[in-house]
Amino acid sequence: MEPGLRRLYIFGAGGSGREIAWLAGQVLGDAVPIAFIVDDLAYVTAPVNGISVQLVSDVAVQEGDRFVVAVGDAGLRRKASVACIGVGLQPATLVHPRVEMSRFVSLGTGSVLCAGSILTTNIALGEHVHVNVDCTISHDVRIGDFSTLSPGVHVSGHVHIGKDVLIGTGANIINGSATSPLVIEDGAKIAAGACVTSSVAPGALMAGVPAVRKR
Missing domain, CATH: 2.160.10.10 (Hexapeptide repeat proteins)
Known part of the structure; x- marks a missing residue:
């Protein structure tokens, strides 16, 4: 576990997002809450596999909040990374x-x-x-x-x-x-x-x- 990690945000709630959420659960257990984030209101849904989904622009970032991007396309992954960093999140490594x-x-x-x-x-x-x-x-x-x-x-x-x-x-x-x-x-x-x-x-x-x- 990365030191000081308070909450992990996973950008993308599709298949890759669900897989990375499982991975994160294996790494973090119940010690760190996980949430999905997206950049388009059209992708905000009911909880996915019990994990909430919200807009990245609505995240109230606190110290220790980090993100990973669960998007296969490199260009979209870059764009998502910029959006996450833009609201104050820092990348995590899983x-x-x-x-x-x-x-x-x-x-x-x-x-x-x-x-x-x-x-x-x-x-x-x-x-x-x-x-x-x-x-x-x-x-x-x-x-x-x-x-x-x-x-x-x-x-x-x-x-x-x-x-x-x-x-x-x-x-x-x-x-x-x-x-x-x-x-x-x-x-x-x-x-x-x-x-x-x-x-x-x-x-x-x-x-x-x-x-x-x-x-």
């Missing part, structure tokens, strides 16, 4: 108790690591990175701000993943080397089930086994 990782892993604020994931050694995650259930990240990997690993992604050693990258469910990223890491540039998208064997250009869409550029 790591499920069934995550395994060495002490040689650094996590950026706002990042979320879900159950069953394994991170080995000399790994650096940026801010607001999402690592979904049952992912593996091997040695000497860097992942940039607001990037997402969907469920069951496997990242081999010496891989550098840029900002705003989306890697789809079950994709595999083959290793680079110490002198020539495999690089997935900013804004790239890797389709579900793809096997990436070489570096990926900015904004490219890759799919297939081995993965080839589709856009």
